Amino acid sequence: MRIIRYIKENEKQLAAVTNENRVVDLPYTDFMSLIETARRENRTAFDIIEQIAANGDTQPFEGLHLTTPIDAPEVWASGVTYKKSKEARNYEATQGKLDRQTFYDKVYEAERPEIFFKSTAARTVGPNDPVYLRSDSNWQIPEPELGLVIDKEGTVLGYIAGNDMSCRDIEGENPLYLPQAKVWKNSCSIGPSILLKEAVSDPYELKIICRIYRNEEKVFEGEAQVNQLKRTLEELVEYLVLDNTIFDGTVLLTGTCVVPPNEFTLKDHDRIEVEIPGIGVLNNPVIQSKAVQ
Ligand code: DO4
Ligand code: MG
Known part of the structure; x- marks a missing residue:
């Protein structure tokens, strides 16, 4: 499971790419918010994403306008x-x-x-x-x-x-x-x-x-x-x-x-x-x- 960001309607959208190369949007503003949520809920980021991927809409990875996955300070x-x-x-x-x-x-x-x-x-x-x-x-x-x-x-x-x-x-x-x-x-x-x-x-x-x-x-x-x-x-x-x-x-x-x-x-x-x-x-x-x- 890997995390990307891509440009969606002029904004940076955080998303996960599954092992089958399908992309699922994540409801977090950035990578650190995903990590903080996982820590608060005492789960791994991996678990959270697996749950979202099982229920969310997916799209193909190819053709997305990728950007840096994180704004590393x-x-x-x-x-x-x-x-x-x-x-x-x-x-x-x-x-x-x-x-x-x-x-x-x-x-x-x-x-x-x-x-x-x-x-x-x-x-x-x-x-x-x-x-x-x-x-x-x-x-x-x-x-x-x-x-x-x-x-x-x-x-x-x-x-x-x-x-x-x-x-x-x-x-x-x-x-x-x-x-x-x-x-x-x-x-x-x-x-x-x-x-x-x-x-x-x-x-x-x-x-x-x-x-x-x-x-x-x-x-x-x-x-x-x-x-x-x-x-x-x-x-x-x-x-x-x-x-x-x-x-x-x-x-x-x-x-x-x-x-x-x-x-x-x-x-x-x-x-x-x-x-x-x-x-x-x-x-x-x-x-x-x-x-x-
Ligand atoms: O000593 C200079 C830089 C070395 C470096 O960037 C590397 O080994 O990757
Ligand atoms: Mg170097």
């Missing part, structure tokens, strides 16, 4: 949580020489994970919205990641797909440039649905697939599994919430495990798909920011 991200990410960062930091220990080797092994601030609701886009390329970077990639939707205590409520758009040249020049390599207008995408925590028996079994299309021809495809994560999902959340103010509906991205080849950079009019089976395909066209300002 903040998106945070974890870094260098997969070997693949460490190797890619080392390539950037050493200009391909891979001749020395770097910050990335250290953080991969350290007890404390890298956690950074990625996005706010205003910078975050959803299914089919464009992600933008930064105008001062010549080496940009999508980072397909599993996202955790958490409440203000850090309890995981569900899973979402995310794209942590990144500038490899800016980050490789100096790690202190990380915020500029990671945060700009439309640099973060989440969606297309939230897979309820109680619908997933083992999140480490989830697969993450990334495809990039240029002129509708596939120019990259890569796949990995969350069980390649160096850390546990719980420890990433623990470090995020420690002595922090966190808001209900925050998304924590858990790091990238799929990286296009080093010679690849995104271009204007490319199209990115981030797929997590069970959550769906997060599709975003790519636009060069100068062209839209």
Whole structure:
């Protein structure tokens, strides 16, 4: 069972998608209201939805105008949580020489994970919205990641797909440039649905697939599994919430495990798909920011 929002009569409508791919509207304004109702009634969100789906009208999923399933007040991200990410960062930091220990080797092994601030609701886009390329970077990639939707205590409520758009040249020049390599207008995408925590028996079994299309021809495809994560999902959340103010509906991205080849950079009019089976395909066209300002 997964949760979406779609545009219905110019409003965002919360809905659930059943395992048979049928959509049932939910009588809640947003995802957190569903969770709060479940908590008040001492039930799971899953139970509530099953009851509504058994009695409510359903419609097909195909053709709906999807939007972000949640207005995440903040998106945070974890870094260098997969070997693949460490190797890619080392390539950037050493200009391909891979001749020395770097910050990335250290953080991969350290007890404390890298956690950074990625996005706010205003910078975050959803299914089919464009992600933008930064105008001062010549080496940009999508980072397909599993996202955790958490409440203000850090309890995981569900899973979402995310794209942590990144500038490899800016980050490789100096790690202190990380915020500029990671945060700009439309640099973060989440969606297309939230897979309820109680619908997933083992999140480490989830697969993450990334495809990039240029002129509708596939120019990259890569796949990995969350069980390649160096850390546990719980420890990433623990470090995020420690002595922090966190808001209900925050998304924590858990790091990238799929990286296009080093010679690849995104271009204007490319199209990115981030797929997590069970959550769906997060599709975003790519636009060069100068062209839209
Ligand atoms: O260290 C920089 C960022 C790493 C990151 O975003 C990732 O590993 O996914
Ligand atoms: Mg990332």
